[in-house]
Amino acid sequence: MTWQKEIDELAKKRALAKEQGGAKSVARQHAKGRLTVRERVETLVDKDSFEELGIGAGVADRDEDGNLIGFTPANYVLGFGMLAGRRCIVGGEDFTLRGGSPNEAGLRKSIYAESLACQYKVPLVRLHEGGGGSVAGAGSRTVGNPPYEPPRFRSVAEALSLVPVASAALGPVAGLPASRLVASHFSVMTEESQVLVAGPAVVERALKQRNTKEELGGADVHTRNGVVDNLATDEIDALDQIRRFLSYLPQNVWQVPEAMLCSDPPGRREEELCSIVPHNRRKLFDMRALLEMVVDHNSLFEMGRLYGRGQITALARLNGRPVGILTNDSYHLAGAMTAEGAQKARRFIDLCDCFHLPIVSFVDEPGFMIGAAAEAAGTIRYGTATVLAAASCEVPWASVIVRKSFGVAAAAHYGTDSYIIAWPSAEMGAVPAEGGVAVAFGREIAAAADPEARREELEKKMLMRQSASPRAESFSIHDLIDPRDTRALLCGWS
Numbered sequence: 001m002t003w004q005k006e007i008d009e010l011a012k013k014r015a016l017a018k019e020q021g022g023a024k025s026v027a028r029q030h031a032k033g034r035l036t037v038r039e040r041v042e043t044l045v046d047k048d049s050f051e052e053l054g055i056g057a058g059v060a061d062r063d064e065d066g067n068l069i070g071f072t073p074a075n076y077v078l079g080f081g082m083l084a085g086r087r088c089i090v091g092g093e094d095f096t097l098r099g100g101s102p103n104e105a106g107l108r109k110s111i112y113a114e115s116l117a118c119q120y121k122v123p124l125v126r127l128h129e130g131g132g133g134s135v136a137g138a139g140s141r142t143v144g145n146p147p148y149e150p151p152r153f154r155s156v157a158e159a160l161s162l163v164p165v166a167s168a169a170l171g172p173v174a175g176l177p178a179s180r181l182v183a184s185h186f187s188v189m190t191e192e193s194q195v196l197v198a199g200p201a202v203v204e205r206a207l208k209q210r211n212t213k214e215e216l217g218g219a220d221v222h223t224r225n226g227v228v229d230n231l232a233t234d235e236i237d238a239l240d241q242i243r244r245f246l247s248y249l250p251q252n253v254w255q256v257p258e259a260m261l262c263s264d265p266p267g268r269r270e271e272e273l274c275s276i277v278p279h280n281r282r283k284l285f286d287m288r289a290l291l292e293m294v295v296d297h298n299s300l301f302e303m304g305r306l307y308g309r310g311q312i313t314a315l316a317r318l319n320g321r322p323v324g325i326l327t328n329d330s331y332h333l334a335g336a337m338t339a340e341g342a343q344k345a346r347r348f349i350d351l352c353d354c355f356h357l358p359i360v361s362f363v364d365e366p367g368f369m370i371g372a373a374a375e376a377a378g379t380i381r382y383g384t385a386t387v388l389a390a391a392s393c394e395v396p397w398a399s400v401i402v403r404k405s406f407g408v409a410a411a412a413h414y415g416t417d418s419y420i421i422a423w424p425s426a427e428m429g430a431v432p433a434e435g436g437v438a439v440a441f442g443r444e445i446a447a448a449a450d451p452e453a454r455r456e457e458l459e460k461k462m463l464m465r466q467s468a469s470p471r472a473e474s475f476s477i478h479d480l481i482d483p484r485d486t487r488a489l490l491c492g493w494s
Helices: 004-018 021-029 037-044 104-120 153-162 176-182 200-207 213-217 235-247 286-295 339-354 372-376 379-392 408-411 434-439 442-447 451-466 469-472 484-493
Strands: 056-061 067-075 077-081 088-092 124-130 167-175 184-190 192-196 231-232 299-304 309-316 322-328 359-365 398-407 419-422 428-430
Touching: 004 056, 004 067, 037 077, 037 088, 037 124, 056 184, 056 359, 056 379, 077 104, 077 235, 077 299, 088 104, 088 359, 088 379, 104 153, 104 176, 124 176, 124 235, 124 408, 124 419, 167 176, 176 192, 192 213, 192 469, 231 235, 231 484, 235 299, 286 309, 286 339, 286 359, 286 484, 309 484, 322 339, 339 379, 339 408, 359 408, 372 469, 398 484, 428 469
Parallel strands: 088 124, 124 167, 167 184, 167 192, 184 231, 322 359, 359 398, 398 419, 398 428
Antiparallel strands: 056 067, 077 088, 299 309, 309 322
């Protein structure tokens, strides 16, 4: 006598699990222009590399003789996969079953994802589409969890401290999945996705407010408030961004980022770097174009572009070695550090410090944002926290002073034992020349026969003292350089 009957049942369960919510549910998912969770996993990982865990988990339907007549699988798909030849954990809700709201087996698998990543010390990727808990029907089963059970979110916190975590919102994401989405080192959402604490029906019942999902938690909301890092045009773009993000990071905190073969010469010199910063201090320039000319070709990967827009945070490579890039966008508030920008920069510094990514700061910092709105936003508190994060950061740090380096905020652009080089366009001091002169010489200027001429004279003298030349001559920086040499020097440093 063999076990063939039981073996056949296993095969049938697996086949039914791969049908997910059934042909009609899968068709509805496709009609919305969205992939199923299994299609997403297969698109993300290297071909034929997915090793699923718990495919037979779910609820079996049996007749009076114990024969299997139906099977509802766990609506969370989980397993190992390879990304560019490196092992990772991948999991995601199955929206074709109960709209992704977890059944019991699905919830167990989703909770297991973080523990699994910590156990095997590999990156975790979550592909979210679904809700949190649903209203349960009446019954005699036990309610709640035992008091001795560890907190559900302990493994979520542990994963963030041990392995890279990347998540995507690929449809409506609410409740527990929304919390998991933001508990990531990198998050991305598609234009058609929503991230919600609670949906429109709950909001209307509790607050008597009528809102659509997009108004509550659409991409326009969450890519600008820092909840989600990046926006993707579609699911394929979102999955590609996750692949790119993880390519810069090690497998875990016990490893260092891997270098790649680089065909971009480390000694490449770009003539445009000599003129990209205007002589007229009131004119702006394109910092992103500058970065592209210094880092390896096509290696710049920006995070959080629409949030805290005065600060630019990105991953890149220098001669194949991954680095973190921290700089300013003068097109937004002259690059001043707002409360939002400070929080964005601090989170990025912490990411680099956690995963041993050297930081390169291209400094064009005019200081903390000023004014009533900035004070009300708590800029000084968040800004100081960022400065302290830089001061306590332990990874190698290089600072290239491109233009402005003023005030307390500038300290967020220099780590311990920084390699500091400056361009001829650099200017440094406690405050910009205009503000410093106005404060220190206000009475003298007002009493002058020609106040405007006296103001210009004093500002010119202060600008000379704030230039890079006296700093280099005093060895207050490592060197004053030709901007065209920036790439070669940074490649040698990294």
